[in-house]
Amino acid sequence: MRSQNASFPYWSELLNTAIETASIWQSYRSSGDRFDEMLFPDGTTRPHWRFLKSQLQQLGAAGLTECSATMERLVRENGTTFRVDDGEKKAGSSRPWQVSPIPMVFEPRQWQDLSAGLAQRTILLETILQDLLGPQRLIREGILPGRLLWENPNFYRTYHELDRNSQKLHLTATDLARRSDGQWIVTGDRTRAPSGLGYLLENRIVTSRVFPQLIRSCKTLRCASFFESLREHLRSQAKTQRDNPRVVLMTPPGASYREFEDAYLARYLGMMLVQGSDLAVRGGQLNLKTLGGLLPLQVVWRHVSDRSCDPLELAPDSSSGVSGMLRCVRNQQVAVVNTLGSVLVQTPALMAYLDAANQYFFSEPLTLKSAKVYWCGDDKDRKYVLDHLDDLIVRPAFAVSSDPPYVVSEMSQEDRGKLRGRITASPRDFIAQERFQYSTTPVWTSGGIQSQCVSLRTFQLLRGENVDDERVRVLPGALTRVGKDDLELAWSPVSGNMTQDCWVMSEKPVEHQITLLKESHGSIQIRRAGDELPSRVAEHLYWLGRYSERAEALARLLRTTLDRISGEDEIKSVSEIPRLVYALASMGQVEPSFALESFAANLPELEIVLPRSITDVDQPRGLQRTMQSVVHNATAVRDRLSMDAYRIVQRAQRELNAPLGPDNIGQAIERMGTLIVDLLSFAGIVTEGFVRTHAWQFLELGRRIERADHTADLLLTMLCPATPNGSRIHEAVLQVTDSSMTYRSRYLNLVRLAPVIDLVAVDETNPRSIRYQLDEIVQLLKRLPSGEQEIGPGPDERIAMNMHHQLIMAEPHHLCHLSESGELDRLRALMTMVKEEIPKLAQAVNARYLIHTQTVQQITGAR
Template sequence: MTTDSNVLFQNYFSKKRDYDEVLKDNMSVNPDWDMLLQNLTKLGSEELIERQNQMNWLMDENGVTYNVYNDPKGLHRTWDLNIVPFLIHQKEWQDVEKGIVQRAEILNLVLKDIYGKRELIKNGIIPHEIVFAHRGFLRQCDQIQYNTTKNLLIHSADLARGPDGRMWVVNDRTQAPSGMGYALENRVATKRVLPDILSNINVKKSASFFQDYSQMLKNSSPRNVSNPNIVILTPGPHNETYFEHTYMSSFLGYPLVKGNDLVVRNGKVWMKSLKKLKQVDVILRRVDDVYMDPLELREDSYLGIAGLLDVIRQQNVTVVNPIGSGILENSGLIPFMGNICKYFLNEELILPQIASWWCGQTKERHHVLSNLSEFVVKRIDRSNRESIFFCEFLNEKELATLKQEINARPYNFVAQEKISFSTAPDFVNGKLEPRKVACRTFAIAKDDSYSVMPGGLVRVAAERENLRVSNQRGGISKDFWVITDQPEDIVQNYSWDKSTKNTTISDINDLPSHTAENLFWSGRYLGRALITSRLLRMSLNRMSSLKYSNNKTEEESLHYIFEAITTITHTLPGFVGKGKEAVFKNPLKEFNSLIFDEKRMGSLGQTLMSFTNSYYSLRNLWSKDMWRVFDGIKKLWNKYDKNKEHSISALVKLLDNIITKLIAFMGLIEESILVDQGLLLYFIGLQMEQASLTIEKCRALIVVKHDEQLEYEMLEALLTSHESLNIYRYSYRSYLNIDNVINLIILDKKYTRSLTYQLARIQKDINQLPQSESNNGMSKCQLLIAEINNIVQSLDIDTLTKVNNNTFIRESLEYSLSKLSDLLHKTSLSVSDTYFNHSYQQTQLVNQNFPLQ
């Protein structure tokens, strides 16, 4: 070996204890890995470190995340992808593929039988307790008939290399199997970072599998239509694999919906769009069984659709996979899979399983209890990862407690042989280390059989000696290569439907109402964040200037500006409420709170947090460039200690950077989606927030008449916070006066930041929104925005600037702005009531309890 290879493989070969994917028993290198290892050695340790850094950067930049609850790294933890792939040769993969197809077929037949004739129980193939004692068996799904060729349309199996060197099945995933999107992103990232390593290795492509996937969803439609309405149902942004939900939505082109986007009417499922209800044909779900229908299953669920099961019974919608398929994720079935296979197919299992003993049988239970420390014990219906007991690590008291539990409910436990997963090379700290690996494969129903993804998702233990392989426990991922001796002749082309040349372009009527609402509010939060940042920056800059000036007028103007900030941002008590004297003595402390306190309503921190929530709900719509800008804002924000009192210059620097990034984000939005596909809602929200805050700034800063110099200071503050001072100087070339400022900021019809322009734009955009088919006239929000614009058109500069000599208030200006603010608020409420109403809810007549534990 060269010096580089010696460094790269240092300590890898010296401690071979278990089956290793690279090493044979005689310590020679597996020839299937030879070319990959040569390529890695050619690059050398330093170059590989650089490539791993590029991979980490790419995962971060693309926003590939895996949510881990209560994780110190935060909710949206970056996905870890190691640059060294896992590979298996096509010769071995063919047998694995056959085994996966066989297993999917068996489980499909089991699913039909359990909710159908139940011959497996009647003929003694499986004990009835395994089915009826499992939480995954849903009696509400009994005898439901489906119009698809298979009941089980997607199957996923976790595989690990067994002690005999063959791939063994560890678990089955059948409710809403995750990992397919991550596997696809792993391949995309690996090709980008390691093109030279891929160049002389023949890796099977996955394009045909994803074409089968898309076709399977279309074929599942109960209606014979060329373009069925398919949606992806997600629990929402806090779900651990939410990135994948958004990724597959973007990749396949299907809307991502939440439960309250869908509703049951007249025996069918409908998606709430802006104009009307649109019938849904296929639901690709990422929500667990019992949460899918609060009317018949868990009544406290907000994730599903009330009445869904009845629609399924009428075969008016297809859910992939069927509700109730969680019964197949049942470790109690594993000891009986061999007999099930013989019963249905008259075949032996192709893929071996972990040796398992169901404790509901007397002989098996006695064997388990007598040798408990040698087993891994699972509950057949485990609801969380803590339901696995690695008995070799339990003390005497814990073993005794577990024995009591097994004796109390023996039917609820399965013991499995402890096997040690194989190891594969992982690039860590400049060298290769053997790490435990597990693979997840995916099969899709196709015609009378199943199509298997070439490869899948590989997960690696986080530490060298770690026995557990889990993303929730800090696991790492790898790209999964199925290699061949000859290059494939096919081109990687993710074209879903080659038969259709001209398809109907989706428009705003295909937009789920929840997505539309988040577009509207993302516009509002983005506008609020930008205007608040500019207002705070203007004030801080004036504070800084005052340090080097003894100008009493500037000091007085700053007093009024501070009060205006509290009024505009609604961050009471602040500079106007109880205890304001103390706040004025240390205004910098208040500014730190206004910027960083995420729990304070109206603060910049709270606004950015609200925008972040809307952003994550919409990330299937945004481009990668938008994610990078957004991630830049997040990283910039996280660099600052929120509990520290920062200096004026530090705060101004932060606000400068945030403003720049917010403007960049706003500029990219129009590149992501068409106006007719929902961007219109964003524009309405943005303009509405800008108009509302323009009104608030004018009321706070120029309604009161001041002495000439102080008046000048207030006008300059308004123009500066509005980013309009240069426009004013260029347009009027005169000393600041109230008439010109009102003309520019409020009345100018051509200036994009003027109130008149913003309100006219809102009216134009609202008039483009879909109107209800039952509404022959103007909607309420149309009438309100029309009234607003009529008021603005009637405003007169002489009347607006007239001052009451007793109160020194421009009463007409205050009255007009107050009226406009009230009507604009009503318009916003009307838009929400018209287009984003999710209040419809059904409840169960009889309470049904589906405990989580």
């Protein structure tokens, strides 16, 4: 029998069932004078929460614990992190994203009212920005004090009338909290490049994976249509080539707090992720620098600060932008979303004047009120602030900061006096804001369900005036943050709070989820070229190939060495161990002293040193640092890698970092095996998943160069010195190079030097041989683009072809010839040539294709 509630006819009789004594909700209480999102003041459950509450009760504590663990695993596998910069963590460090399994829930009518207020506010902010960057009527009429604009350090005169007759704001965000009286209050606007949209999407994806049936049963509005509208709106902003414009997402360089989110959004929306160094202005047109030349851009969705976009006209010390961008905007050659100068309407001090501005433009009050704000640059407001400091919180007036506000009531007398002095000395730089109690909502933690404070960040898309339906699309949901008190939520969304998915319920069944691969009826030119690869991306792919190959080589060498140390024989009697340790020292995994007998006698035992070296982050060329470089380069090109490939990289580093137990040699061998499997899986996914464009070629080129380098180094170290009884050393070489199975299939158990050299050095059919690497390198270099003026092979090709020729001409039995000193001088000469030429080849590749990139990565070093 269905419930007769008109608003929610899908409720079942379960809503009226009494909750068992062992209810997971029995300890949950509303927080007295705060508004509770789930409970009425008398403790009864609000109607729109009843169904969800009963379903969660059926899961019980064990079920919610399992769901929470699953969500943590999904977040971990997806590599969802954010960068923090607070007093507890090192600036720029990363932490996993945190999602609670209990969502925030909205009833339809409540969300409709909130959406109407958000739409009104969004249109107001667009109107104010159009005015500030144009006629400035608000200042002339005295609605806004002129000082609020002229003394704003974020205002540059070049913003004024920069992009005439164009929409200024496109995507905005609004921070909200609910007061004790149940009213939603705006605590801040974000109009420059609102962050959090990607994390909101991740919350929804993870939650829907854990509760697929429940999210449908609650008739939760989907988010995908908003992202489809966003993508189509960005395309519609193109000034030229409107049929199929090139739209890019411009992200800050380096370890930005936007790193994960921008890569996530670029992948989801099918956009190219670029940095300022990828762009160039030529002939008044903004272009993408690629290996195949310059490609014109039509739309830039920027996540770089306004002042950093153009060092020519704005901040000259910026490395995030591109010189000449403003000129392209001014000449209507490119659209920048949001417009340069949009930072002005997220100025915290502006909130004090929004009601008056809305009354001036639209002759009506704002339905969604802002938290009461006092700008200390106004004499009347400053006097009020200084008289009521204990009742207020103080923030910067012009900058949105992740730093916590000044809570005057919790400051010492000395600190209060200092703050009062700062306000008096520079009043324009401060605002004071009313402090109110945020509403609470249920949150699942390890100790059960707790009541925590909650705040929202909503997202609005402002479209053109000629759209068929509503001009402002409000995303049906929000980035929901929860914390133990209000001050936790006063920080930015990247400050590390627990988050929740936000479910907006519908009164009718929700339509089928649309896809971002919606069919288009227009024609499109078929493409198969891959020339549109920025050199910066090519560099990261190249080094991803090199570092991943180096990590595998180190893991194989470590496993082979540990295998022999853990055997029944005495270490001193195992002839290959000194050579293996020397090879490890040569690659930088252990200190060189361990390779010298005179020093090794006074050093710790290898059984202790080698397992410890696996987790040693201080060795600059060791396994840990190598894997860190793998992750760094994979993250830099995350939008180019499949989700499975990226997950493998994340998992490999996570498992490598786990502490070793008492049986550390056995665990170390097992861990090396796991790492090798992960790296082979990554290589396999890349091989099968990458289209054979320049992106794949650079990744493959890095792998082949590195494999040739470390294989030559291994043969120099293991085979070239005099070897009285070499069969065990030969077997170790075969094991490290993953060639044992091939050797056995050809020669059974008869291990001899000549076939070992043939298989590992000059066999063109063995994917692990040096000859095979050079075959591939020569072909890869031939397929890379060359300059119009180049005739014949380039410098990099000549180096590779010279090495290739010498390997082709090498004869295995000739390389096995012993000199009078009993050493393999001919093999040594050949391997030394490879070792000397590989760095020259790498430098030539860098000079030809990667010379403009700002950072230099390096693996090899002096031995």
